Amino acid sequence: MKMRLALAIASILILVVHGFIFYKQFFHKWENYQRSYFDQARTMAKTDLERESFTSRSPKIEQIIVTQFGSERVDRCTTCHIGSDDPRFKDAPHPYKAHPYTAEMGDKQTADGKWERRHKFADIGCTVCHDGQGRGLEEFFAHGEDHYWNDPMLGYVTQETWKPAYKDKLKGKEFMEANCAQCHTEKNFKATPTVNKGRQLFIEKNCYGCHRIEGISNGTLGPDLSDVGKKWKVDYLHESIVDPRANSQTSFMPKFNLTDDEVKALTVFLKSRRGFNYAETTLDRYRATLNKGESTPVVPVANNAPTTPVSNDPVARGGQLVNERACVACHKLGDQDGGIAPDLSFQGLLKEEKWVIAHFKDPRALVPDSIMPTFGFSDADYQSMTTFLMNQKKVPSINNPQEIYQNLCLRCHGDKGDGHGTIATYLDPYPRDFTNAGFMNSKPEERLANSIKNGVEGTSMPAWGKVLTDEQVKGVLAYINQNFTKEARTEIRMRDVPEKNPVADSPESVTRGETIYLQRCTGCHGRKADGKGANSLDILPRPRNLLNAGFINISSDRRMFESILYGVQGTAMPPWIDYGLTKEDVGDLVNYLRSLNKNKKDLLAANLLATSH
Secondary structure (H helix, E strand, C coil), X not given: CHHHHHHHHHHHHHHHHHHHHXXXXXXXXXXXXXHHHHHHHHHHXXXXXXXXXXXXXXXXXXXXXXXXXXXXXXXXXXXXXXXXXXXXXXXXXXXXXXXXXXHHHCCEECCCCCEECCCCHHHHCCHXXXXXXXXXXXXXXXCCCCCCCCCCCCCCCCCCCCCHHHHHHHCCHHHHHHHXXXXXXXXXXXXXXXXXXXXXXXXHCCHHHCCEECCCEECCCCXXXXXXXXXXXXXXXXXXXXXXXXXXXXXXXXXXXXXXXHHHHHHHHHHCCCCCCCCCCHHHHHHHHHCHHHCCCCCCCCCCCCCCCCCCCHHHHHHHHHHHCCHHHCCEECCEECCCCCECCCHHHCCCHHHHHHHHHCHHHHCCCXXXXXXXXXXXXXXXXXXXXXXXXXXXXXXXXXXXXXXXXXXXXXXXCCCCCCCHHHCCCCCCCCCCHHHHCCCCHHHHHHHHHHCCCCCCCCCCCCCCCHXXXXXXXXXXXXXXXXXXXXXXXXXXXXXXXXXXXXXXXXXHHHHHHHHHCHHHHCCXXXXXXXXXXXXXXXXXXCCCHHHHHHCCHHHHHHHHHHCCCCCCCCCHHHHCCCHHHHHHHHHHHHHHHHHHHHHHHHHHHHHCC
């Protein structure tokens, strides 16, 4: 009896399921939409002939095959949106609602008040402008709600996998402008104001310095964005702008302080970058591909900058160029502050002219881990910008140690002295943590004072010797110790290390040093010795970049021996003497590290020499 009951229930369930499937297969929503449309249109008909035309129609799949825009498209959107080209349904609810007319997109109103479309559905379909899955006949698939579909309807549909915090921000008709820009490539096309704003922000925020976009910029530090809109959905683009490390933990792209409208504009602009546009012929694309390697470097200009020289004065001309090139998108200069890079307000007191111009031409030759891109400006422009910066000598108030710290040090080292300043995230090596008593009290005051006065070569730590007196340096050190380190200094124990490397520099020594390095050091410092080892992301301060020629070449043998044998207090660098390394081993290791930077030292010297003439 129980078995019969179970079989009966199972049979009923199977019947219900099959019935549901049968209904879904043979009774579609789009059929109901079409019947409803025919009924409404029939009641609106003004003639018997027109009324009869709707009476004789029966539901069917409406299909447009579009061949004029890239690869062939099949659009079935009008199967549901059957009234899209019927102006009588302009106030009807979806999916019956007629597609609006707009003069901005070229639609014209005739003398009798009727509109004529420029973009006819029979020619371009729907997905060319709206995206979505043209072949779909169910709303979920047709609108692109399926997260496997790469082109959901722009501005109208969000997918389930998108972050809830972003979903509302990714809706709005402005997003459709990304597709308008596939044909309408004019800079100031009135129907694409959001794309135009995004393009200008791309220049004003100095994105062009790192990223390449064909025909706009030639940046090399970041990914090529020429076809980024084809590769990624709008949620990925939006998130990558808001939080560059959300999708790439190793990204060094700055986190810009952008408004929601600015993020939207940049997202729409990047979505419009598809690596091609429909206005081009195949021959145009072929020629562009051939000439890609020979193209003249693009030098974008900020929208608010004059395009002609303000005067023949090199300082004024340099100031104009600094403005045009959007330097303050990252740097601080006077009252303008990008909040990402060092303050240039008194650059003339911190660096020599030959250093500034060499840094302009190749930032990483002087600061190897700098995120500043190499720009393709002319030598004359570099010289003018350098002349302008060398005239920036206005020092803020430094009447007491507290003011000195707040106005000169806080930007990098932070208000708590913990190294987490405004721009710290973008500096490598990371600014020193003054609350780390293990490190601070293990170094002689003379060394700390010397770092303030002369800077630290190969890093963003400038030389304050022309700004601060010796007494002021002592005063700010005392302020740091009292407010951040907060631990009395003790006598520093002298280590048994040689002043000079006792191991002669030779190919054999370098080879032995390389073997030791590969066995002991790669986990943190990386196989390339660039400080990017497997463990580096979990360590702060980051492991030292041992390819930083500026830093390695000013480090004495004694300092390197002490750091390797006895470790660096307050960091992850261990005392290798406890793990069996001898002074001879360290000598070989030092010779190997210096060999890695030998050619760089010569190149650096040549670089600075060349710019001083």
